Amino acid sequence: MDRDIQFLVERLEALIVNARKVPMTSNVMLEQAAVLDLIDQLRISIPEEVKQAKRVNQDSERLVTRAREESDQIIAAAQEQAALLLQDQSILRDAETQAQSSLDRAQTKADETMRGADQYAADVLVRLESDLVKTLSIIKRSFEVLEERRPQTTEA
16 A cells, blocks of 8 residues: 555644644644554655665666666777777877767766756655654654643642
8 A cells, every 4th residue: 555654644634633622722632543543654654755765766876877888888889980990090089089079978978867866866855854854743743732631640
């Protein structure tokens, strides 16, 4: 079951907002089982979000590796072609220039791919961090509400 943290946080918020109010206080009464169930679902969902972020990071590393392999192949092909075509110094200089240009293009492509993958991973991690901060805040508020509702003992 695909649990979305934001959805669970919204359910927890709705549960609190729609809870029965304690007369003449700012307190609300929550159904303990419902709150604990949502907290359990959040605990299950958070590791999945972390796994997704790891998968994104691994995908970006695979893209970079593939780009490097392609650049190596391009360089090798350019060098092989240059070796076959070289007959005099002028042709050699042209081939070296083309090989360097191919290398530069391949490196630029690899760098762009890495930056894009890193940015995507960073965006996912920032969004995950934001969701986790919101979730933690809601959980803390829920604990405060529960603590406020706990009967106070009076000393005799």
